[in-house]
Each structure stands twice: as structure tokens, then as C-alpha cells.
Amino acid sequence: MNNIQQQQKVIIACAWSHVFLFVVSTRSMASKTQVGFIGLGNMGNPMAKNLLKHGYPIIATDVFPESCKEVQELGAQIVDNPAEVADKADRIITMLPSTPNVIDVYTGPNGILKKVKKGSLLIDSSTIDPSVSKEVAAASEKMGAVFMDAPVSGGVGAASSAKLTFMVGGAEAEFTAAKELLSCMGANVVYCGQVGTGQAAKICNNMLLAIGMIGTSETMNLGIRLGLDPKLLAKILNMSSGRCWSSDTYNPVPGVVEGVPSGNNYQGGFGTQLMAKDLGLAQNTATNTKTPVPLGSLAHQIYRMMCARGYASKDFSSVFQFLREEEG
Amino acid sequence: MNNIQQQQKVIIACAWSHVFLFVVSTRSMASKTQVGFIGLGNMGNPMAKNLLKHGYPIIATDVFPESCKEVQELGAQIVDNPAEVADKADRIITMLPSTPNVIDVYTGPNGILKKVKKGSLLIDSSTIDPSVSKEVAAASEKMGAVFMDAPVSGGVGAASSAKLTFMVGGAEAEFTAAKELLSCMGANVVYCGQVGTGQAAKICNNMLLAIGMIGTSETMNLGIRLGLDPKLLAKILNMSSGRCWSSDTYNPVPGVVEGVPSGNNYQGGFGTQLMAKDLGLAQNTATNTKTPVPLGSLAHQIYRMMCARGYASKDFSSVFQFLREEEG
Amino acid sequence: MNNIQQQQKVIIACAWSHVFLFVVSTRSMASKTQVGFIGLGNMGNPMAKNLLKHGYPIIATDVFPESCKEVQELGAQIVDNPAEVADKADRIITMLPSTPNVIDVYTGPNGILKKVKKGSLLIDSSTIDPSVSKEVAAASEKMGAVFMDAPVSGGVGAASSAKLTFMVGGAEAEFTAAKELLSCMGANVVYCGQVGTGQAAKICNNMLLAIGMIGTSETMNLGIRLGLDPKLLAKILNMSSGRCWSSDTYNPVPGVVEGVPSGNNYQGGFGTQLMAKDLGLAQNTATNTKTPVPLGSLAHQIYRMMCARGYASKDFSSVFQFLREEEG
Amino acid sequence: MNNIQQQQKVIIACAWSHVFLFVVSTRSMASKTQVGFIGLGNMGNPMAKNLLKHGYPIIATDVFPESCKEVQELGAQIVDNPAEVADKADRIITMLPSTPNVIDVYTGPNGILKKVKKGSLLIDSSTIDPSVSKEVAAASEKMGAVFMDAPVSGGVGAASSAKLTFMVGGAEAEFTAAKELLSCMGANVVYCGQVGTGQAAKICNNMLLAIGMIGTSETMNLGIRLGLDPKLLAKILNMSSGRCWSSDTYNPVPGVVEGVPSGNNYQGGFGTQLMAKDLGLAQNTATNTKTPVPLGSLAHQIYRMMCARGYASKDFSSVFQFLREEEG
Incomplete structure (x- = not known):
């Protein structure tokens, strides 16, 4: 896909903001700028570490402060809540246990969408109901951000060895940007279609x-x-x-x-x-x-x-x- | 059970007997002697043809005379019922639609066991209840014959192209003899264990x-x-x-x-x-x-x-x- | 939550308050004041008619204007949307096809809760997910209204002949007030427990x-x-x-x-x-x-x-x- | 049903033997002659006792001799095997744990059918496969005996208090004779149709x-x-x-x-x-x-x-x- 097609696609999806287009390209080019990571449990922890290994500065948070220790020692910056992550990073990965956590982390009072920057790329690797992925995507779009669902197959072992498979749903134009990050954590990154199809x-x-x-x-x-x-x-x-x-x-x-x-x-x-x-x-x-x-x-x-x-x-x-x- | 039958029983159980080896080798060496085939339906027909192709003279029967035509034209001898097949061949293959047919073909009034020769090898490729295979095997053993179950996987196409898989249950000592015939009709012949395990x-x-x-x-x-x-x-x-x-x-x-x-x-x-x-x-x-x-x-x-x-x-x-x- | 709302909340929880009794009795004594009815489908239509037969003035609405004709001819006043019903009646019955309709009728832009009066009694006879009943009850409570779930058993015939069974969940103190209306439409009105247990x-x-x-x-x-x-x-x-x-x-x-x-x-x-x-x-x-x-x-x-x-x-x-x- | 109808019905069902008809009526009239009982387990024991209470002399057997003690003390005559029961009684009730036991008790080497008298009434109260009931009935008919299946509902308590329900399959003409005995042991005796329908x-x-x-x-x-x-x-x-x-x-x-x-x-x-x-x-x-x-x-x-x-x-x-x- 050449550059003009990419622009058009974004335009069709978003249709209203020069700033946005600008931000998108900024994001893609500056690939080693900060990446947000929310959810540092059994899966999120090794995933975040793999991003660190690839040289990405990490801004992270988790409801359990003790979960943050390990990545903090490896250089990650820990902040208080998802909104603060969104304030500092325009690419964010979330890895949460279940649907209500995702709703809260994105749309809650200290959620990502409270402070999300226009043009941000939000990638949710939790396994949740695809209809919720669609709702969060719609809410993100209203804030000028792009949401993709990217649940994984493979367990803790695959997370540690960066052998996960990511199944990605969302705007095809954003897939390259998502893949750049996801391929640090997994061996396969498969584009599945519109938002929710990764979950599906x-x-x-x-x-x-x-x-x-x-x-x-x-x-x-x-x-x-x-x-x-x-x-x-x-x-x-x-x-x-x-x-x-x-x-x-x-x-x-x-x-x-x-x-x-x-x-x-x-x-x-x-x-x-x-x-x-x-x-x-x-x-x-x-x-x-x-x-x-x-x-x-x-x-x-x-x-x-x-x-x-x-x-x-x-x-x-x-x-x-x-x-x-x-x-x- | 008379004395000779009893011997046969011991023979089957204890594979090192010379008598037993003699009986087996009689059968095995004369490999292009007649083979009986009972059940010439969609599966049995192409299976019998493949035996004919390999040079085995066939003595066959089926309850539907019209099913016999094709193999007859290819040189098979058609007889009236299973007992007559058993009278003329000491290796018999049966391929029947269901459990009651198998019971009838083996133990019925004109069944194989009415005229089976001592030392005969009886191979049933029908798919039936393994407990019935065991019963027929026991009844065959009483008559001095060896019964093996050898159901197939693969359909009519595999039967025509001799690509069936046979799963064989019965005395391991007889497996070589069975495989000689079955490999004319199939690509895989797998020994599964005691009688009934092929069905299983x-x-x-x-x-x-x-x-x-x-x-x-x-x-x-x-x-x-x-x-x-x-x-x-x-x-x-x-x-x-x-x-x-x-x-x-x-x-x-x-x-x-x-x-x-x-x-x-x-x-x-x-x-x-x-x-x-x-x-x-x-x-x-x-x-x-x-x-x-x-x-x-x-x-x-x-x-x-x-x-x-x-x-x-x-x-x-x-x-x-x-x-x-x-x-x- | 302002002071009056807070009082209302206490009132609901603690059934002995004089203020509470006052509010309830206002509603209960004036038993032939207007009753709202939302959802005039196959079930709602005969139910609303039975209320009319018992002398209750009805204020009704339905997304399909033609559904309103029959009860209108029998004397019901038809308004544009649920909010308007809530503006005019402090006892409202809803009978809707499924969960999303209930959410919309109560919490949507023209929903009941937009104009509900403090102390109103809201009875939902739709069959929906009990967890949604609880959410709507909580939202109603915030507005100072009481929500009860009261799904029915018995079909259109029972609805016409006022032989329905109502299974009612909600504050026990409100059950008498609910029963007054429900018994015009049904033969059995059973109190099941807290909000959602009617649905359960x-x-x-x-x-x-x-x-x-x-x-x-x-x-x-x-x-x-x-x-x-x-x-x-x-x-x-x-x-x-x-x-x-x-x-x-x-x-x-x-x-x-x-x-x-x-x-x-x-x-x-x-x-x-x-x-x-x-x-x-x-x-x-x-x-x-x-x-x-x-x-x-x-x-x-x-x-x-x-x-x-x-x-x-x-x-x-x-x-x-x-x-x-x-x-x- | 009057007497002529009864005779006709028997004739239609059996159609071939004056002796048989004579024997049948002999059996029915002499109602307090010996009754055989085979299977004195948890259910059979109280059932046999109830027959004794009603004055029927009992001839019984069970594979476990200790199961016989109690009824023996109450006056039952214990014999060695089912064939001996059939030798002495022309009405026999069997109450056995499962299908193989029934096959053995009726058709085994010491089974009922080895010595059954023409015209005998054989009632099986075991719960077994209805197709086996039909087979045993056919085998009994060959010996000139009538077989009925009469499984029970109700457990040990109902057996003790003679409150069982019997579901009876077999020739309708014999139902009266069967009911005479079964009603000593049960509160309901229901005629279900041809042999096997009781089991069904x-x-x-x-x-x-x-x-x-x-x-x-x-x-x-x-x-x-x-x-x-x-x-x-x-x-x-x-x-x-x-x-x-x-x-x-x-x-x-x-x-x-x-x-x-x-x-x-x-x-x-x-x-x-x-x-x-x-x-x-x-x-x-x-x-x-x-x-x-x-x-x-x-x-x-x-x-x-x-x-x-x-x-x-x-x-x-x-x-x-x-x-x-x-x-x-």
C-alpha cells in the first residue's frame, strides 16, 4: 500500500482532522518513542519486558503496585493510572483479565480516554467480548484515537519467549503500526479484519x-x-x-x-x-x-x-x- | 470340544507351537491360492477387484446376486452362500454393512463356521461392535479357525485406489498373514492388539x-x-x-x-x-x-x-x- | 446527590419513615390517578386495556404509533415518548420485547428517567437480564424513583383474560402498591425478593x-x-x-x-x-x-x-x- | 370382558392348542397353588414376602444362598436353580439385576426354559432391554409358555409396603392372571401392550x-x-x-x-x-x-x-x- 492510499484510508475513516493525519505519521515514524503498557500480570509482565528489550521506553501502570516492580527495575516508568499513561504515550498496549477491566481502563474516571491524545494508537490484547471491543473502538474514535483488538494465543511461556500469536482487528491502515510493536512480543501477527475480529x-x-x-x-x-x-x-x-x-x-x-x-x-x-x-x-x-x-x-x-x-x-x-x- | 480343536486353541494362544507354524505356513506360502470374499457392496466390490488385480483367485458371494456380476466378469467364482465360500477357501475376507449381517454370515445356518476349515484365516473388515468381534472370534476358535477384525478408514475412493487404512485386531502371530492380503487393498495396515481392538x-x-x-x-x-x-x-x-x-x-x-x-x-x-x-x-x-x-x-x-x-x-x-x- | 434525594434513598431502605409513608400513601391512596403504560405490543395492549377496565386513566406510548390506536379509542391518552409519560404519571408500567428496549426506554435521551418524578413507582414487566434490572433500579433510585421487575408467565390469552402470573422483585415495602396495579392484569402476583429476582x-x-x-x-x-x-x-x-x-x-x-x-x-x-x-x-x-x-x-x-x-x-x-x- | 371374549382373544393369540387353553384356565382358577420366585435381592425379597402374606406357597431360588434365608424361614421352599423352580411351579416371577442375568435364568443350562411346563406364566419384573424381553418371550412361546415383562417403579420401600407400580407387556389375555399375582405386591398394575412395552x-x-x-x-x-x-x-x-x-x-x-x-x-x-x-x-x-x-x-x-x-x-x-x- 503506498503512502497516498494510506492517507486516503485514514481520511475515509476519520475524515476531519489535519492534525490527526499529522499525528499519525509522527507516531509511525518515531518508532522508539515511549509506549504505554497497562496490565502487568502473568502475561503483561513478560510482554512489557520484551518491548523494553527492543529498546522501547515504557510507561506502565497496574492496579497492583507490586506487579510493577520488575519492569520498573528494568527501566519502565510507573504512573498512577491509565489516564496518566495516555497523557504521556501515544501508543498504548493493554493486557487485562476480563471485560469489566477493559471497560474501566478505557472509559472509567481515570481511564485512557480521559487524557488520550488525538491520533493515539490503542491496542488491547485482553481476551474479551468482541462487542465490547467495538464499543471501546467507537468511544476511542470519538476522541480521535484508533483502537485495535489484538488478543493472543500462547500462554506465559510464549509471552516470555516472544512467541505469542496476535490476532488483530481494526482499521487495516493501522495494522503496520500495530505490527511494529506486536512483533516484539510475538512470532505471528495476523490481520483478521474490522475491529472485534481479532477477538472473534x-x-x-x-x-x-x-x-x-x-x-x-x-x-x-x-x-x-x-x-x-x-x-x-x-x-x-x-x-x-x-x-x-x-x-x-x-x-x-x-x-x-x-x-x-x-x-x-x-x-x-x-x-x-x-x-x-x-x-x-x-x-x-x-x-x-x-x-x-x-x-x-x-x-x-x-x-x-x-x-x-x-x-x-x-x-x-x-x-x-x-x-x-x-x-x- | 474334541482333542484337535483343543490343540488348535492352545496353538492360537501360544504362538511357538510347530503345528501352529505349520498350519500358518501352509496358508502363507501358498499365497496365490483362492481367497474368499463375502459382501460385494460399494466397499467390498472395489476391494475384491484389487485382490483380483494382485492375482488372487476369488470365491465370492453376496445376498444380492447383481452385486456379484462385476467381479464375476473379472474372473471371480460366485457361490451361493458363506458356507460354500468356507468350503473352498481357507482365507476369507468379509465386508458387511452391520453387526447382524456379520453374525449371520459367520454363525447363521449357511454361515462360514458351518464349513470352515481348520486353520482358516477369517478377516472381517466390517465396522461393528467390538464385543461381537470377540464373540465371533471365540466361535471361530472353537472351529479351529482364526478370526481377526480389520475395519477400514477411507471411503469408496480409497477402496478403489487401494489406499484404505486397515486397523487390525487379533493374534499378533497371524498379523503377517493378514497383512499380505490387506496390503493389496490398502496403504496402511496397522496392528492394534487383541481381537476387537481394530474395531475399537x-x-x-x-x-x-x-x-x-x-x-x-x-x-x-x-x-x-x-x-x-x-x-x-x-x-x-x-x-x-x-x-x-x-x-x-x-x-x-x-x-x-x-x-x-x-x-x-x-x-x-x-x-x-x-x-x-x-x-x-x-x-x-x-x-x-x-x-x-x-x-x-x-x-x-x-x-x-x-x-x-x-x-x-x-x-x-x-x-x-x-x-x-x-x-x- | 442532593439532600432530598438522599432522604428518598434512606426512605427506600428504611420502611418505617413517616416521610416515606407519606410519599407512598400519596401514590397509593390516589389509586385511580393516571397510570403510565409503555409498550403496547401483543402483550402490552391487552394489559393496558385491563387497567382501563378497572378505571385507571392511562397515559401511553409506543414506538409504533399504530399500536396505540386501540387503547386510544378506549380512552387512553397517547404521548410522544417515555419521558412525557413520566412527566404526567407517577406510576408507570413497561412491557417491552427485550433488554436493549428496556435500557432505551428508561435511560435513553427521551427515557423515563429524564423526567421521572420523585417517589414514582416504575414496574417493568418485560423479560430481560436480571443484572440489567438491577442497573435500571440503581439508576431509578438515583432519581428518587422506585423500580421493580415484574415479568409475567402466561401468554397473550392470559394477558387478555387478566390471568397472568407476575413474579415481582424489588423493595418489599413497595410490593403492596405494585400489587394494586398488577392484580388488575393477573391472577397471581408473587413477591420474589430483591430487585432482579422476579426476572430470576x-x-x-x-x-x-x-x-x-x-x-x-x-x-x-x-x-x-x-x-x-x-x-x-x-x-x-x-x-x-x-x-x-x-x-x-x-x-x-x-x-x-x-x-x-x-x-x-x-x-x-x-x-x-x-x-x-x-x-x-x-x-x-x-x-x-x-x-x-x-x-x-x-x-x-x-x-x-x-x-x-x-x-x-x-x-x-x-x-x-x-x-x-x-x-x- | 366376558368369558367368551376372553377365550376368543386367547385363541387369536395362540390359535393352536386345546391343551394350552385348558392349561391356562387350570392355572387361573387354582390361584393359591405354588408360585415360583427367582431373584431374592433387595427388591425380590420383600416382593416374595408379600406373596407369602397373601397365602401363595413359594418355591424360590437365588444365586446367593444367604439371600434365601429370610423367605425360607417364612415358609418358602428353596431349590437349587431356575429349572427346578420351573419343574414345580407353573407361575414364576423373576426379579433380577440386569439383562445378562435374565438371559441366563431363562435360557441358560439350568434355566427356566429347560423344564418349563406348557401353559406356564412367566413374569419378569427386572428392568432390562425390551428387545431381550421379546427374545425371551419368543423362546418361551416355543416351549408353550407365556412370558410377560412387568418391570416396577418404586424402590425398596414400595416393595415392602406392596405399593409398587407394575408396567406389564404381553398377551392381553394373560393380563388378568398376571394381575392376580402382581396386585399382591403393588398398588398399580398397568397393562401397556405387547411384550416389551412394560420395559419401554x-x-x-x-x-x-x-x-x-x-x-x-x-x-x-x-x-x-x-x-x-x-x-x-x-x-x-x-x-x-x-x-x-x-x-x-x-x-x-x-x-x-x-x-x-x-x-x-x-x-x-x-x-x-x-x-x-x-x-x-x-x-x-x-x-x-x-x-x-x-x-x-x-x-x-x-x-x-x-x-x-x-x-x-x-x-x-x-x-x-x-x-x-x-x-x-
């Missing part, structure tokens, strides 16, 4: 993942009870039409695949509780769009039942354990 | 396949409704943890993958009705072994509902169409 | 109803296929532990019970689409409270699939028809 | 019961979490369309209904394991008849998961406990 892609993937994991667990359990060796069964599935990521890469049966949580008593990995949260988002989205998702819906219920039975913090592949017979 | 592997694979297909259909439908391009969504899933055979090889959304039934109005492929049958077997097996299979169970119900709504003969990927909104 | 009770009932209806349909279909006479099977269920409202009062099999939609090709009654909407509310509520509802969730999906297959406007008992075999 | 009715009832129980548990749990008082919620459901036996008679929430297992830590009542067994029968029957039962199927899976998680011997209403959140 994330939610869709995780719904299918959950279905595949429970399905693999049921299947492995059934096969074992019918006398099949688990490794052999996995091998057969993986060369046949039953193959899926949960059978060939992250098998829930201990000992079938090396280096996955099933081999470590389902410690680490992606918690059942987090999967239940994502399936709740998938369910809400499906309900709101009147889309039937029978297996996705049942997968949600199964992970919800597991949370109620003590599996909340185990890896989501522990559904294999949940389904197994407890007693002889 | 087949049933397990198809249950997970059904779950993956419905899951992929729900996910693609949801993603499309949330504004994602179907090809892009499939690409994202396939590079992420949602990846499965139904998303990357046999995508149910028209236009995403070339050369699959979804691109041809769900004609050809693997019928919904056949999938419902296999899921019924999976369900029965799970019920009998008291194994929870919540998603497999719901997948069965969905394919059953589809059969009730006119989808019986469409490819099983038509669940995507079934779940879509009919009207605005 | 409604949603819970309809979720169990849907489960019972699908369950009864599956059971009747299975029994018929096993050779049981449908009337006899219903009789046996109804004298046993399988008994439920769907089996004994509203049986989905044509001919088993007189005068229900199953006997009239599933015309009339409670539409599949409306049931799907209520199940969507139940699902959202369950998701938000992290409550597992496996059967409720699957019931939602089944009604959603039915909507996608042409059953949207048939009575929800048509699930019996949906599950039946289409062809021999 | 039982299975149908229990499937709907399981659905209603899980549905009620989900609903009560959801309502409680939304702030409703459980007793109030039950009251609302029971006056509305959500009403079912599980909500109004056997509520799974402790304290809502008196004298049910939920009030006694889910001790006593009808075990989860037994419900899982009956749902397995329902599932098998539905699979074999290609009938979709989505909720019945999921109910089966939930009870199966409960068995895997330590609930096997708790009352089936403990699903409420299973679904509740374990921890804050």
Missing part, C-alpha cells in the same frame, strides 16, 4: 480447542478401556481423520506426548478456569448472534462443572482425568 | 472425527457471523491450537478447501447416516463399558437429528449447513 | 419448562417407536415420577391433551423463538454467575437449531415434530 | 425422570445463585409450567421437601448407579431404533460422570450437589 478469531480458536480437547479425552479414555495402548491409539488417530492439536501436540493422557501438562500432573499450561472464561465469551457471543453452538456450549458446561469440582487451576487437558473412573 | 480404534477415530467436524462447523459458522472471512479463519485455526483434520483437510465450509464434498453441495464423501451408525456403535460401546463420552454422545444425537431432517445421504460435513440459519 | 424466577421457570418439554418430546417419541400408545404412555408418565407440566398439561404429541397447540399444528402458544430468547437470558445469567446448566444449555441450543430450521414461529412444543423422523 | 414404559419414565431431576437441580442452583429463596423458588415453579415430580415431590435441594433423600445427605432412595443403568438401557434402545434423545443422552452422560466421581451410591437427586460450586 481468538474465541473461535479456543472454542474449537476446547471441543477437540474434551473429544480427545473421551476418545482416549474409551480406547484405553477397550484395550488399546494409549500411545498406539494416539498414533492411529494422528495418521487418520481424528487427528487434532489435542491428540498430536498436547495429548491429555500422561506419557503420550513429552513436555506437556498431562505429564506433569496437569500443572502449568492453560488453566481450566481460563478456558471456562473463554468458553463463556464464546457462548455469550453465540447467544447474542443467535448462532447454534451445541458442542461449544456443552464444552463450556463441562469446564464449568470441572471448576465446581476442584479443577479450576489445573491445565484444561485435565478433563481426561475428570472423565476417568475414580474407583475400580 | 476405528470407532474411537470416527467418534473424534465427528466431534471435530461438528466443532469445526460451529466454529466456522460463529466466526463468519462475527465478520471473519472463512478462508482467513480456517488459516488462523490451522496455525493454532484449534487445528484438526476437519479444519485443515476437509473443511465443511464451501470454498475453503478444494476437492472436498463441501464444495460439491455435500455430495459424495462419508454419509451422515453412516456416521450416525458409527456413533451408535461408539455409544453402545461406551455404555457397555460405563465410559462417559459427553461430546461423542451429543455428536451422535446431532447426526441422528440430521438423519431425521433429510441429511441422511449427504456427506457428514453437511452439519455446517444444518447449523446455519435458514432464513434472514 | 421467570428465567428459572422457563429454563425448566424448556427442559421438560424437550424431555417429554424425546420420551414420547421413543415410547411410540417402542410400540406404546401415546395416550397410554402419557397416562403412565403422569401417574409416575416422569410427570411434568409438559406431559400432563401441554403434551407435545397431537391428540394426547385437548386444546393445546400440538393439536393445532403447533399454531398459537409460545413461539420457539421466544423460548430461544428466554433460554439465551438463562444462559447469559448462568455464564455470568459461573453456574453449570448442562441441560438448560443444550435446550437452548436445540431451540436455536429449530429457529435455524424453520420452527421460529411455531409453538415450542413443536420440538416433538423436530425430533421425529421425517421419512420412512 | 419403565425406561421412558426413568429417562424423563432423570431429565427432570437434572433440570430441577440446575434450575434451583441457578435461582439460588440469583438470590431466590429455594423454598420460594420451588413454590413458584410448582404453580407454573416448570412444575415436575422432581420439583414438587422429590426436590433435590435439602430442606425444600420433607422426607426425601436430599434432606438426608442423599442417602437411601434411588442410586445414581441404578439411574445410570436405566439411562444406558434408554440410550441403547434409542440407538437401536435410531431415535434422537439429546437430553436423555446428556442426562446419561452426567449420571455416568457422577459415578466416576464418587456419587455411584448416592440418591440420584445428588446431582444438585454435583453441580454446585465446591469452593468459594
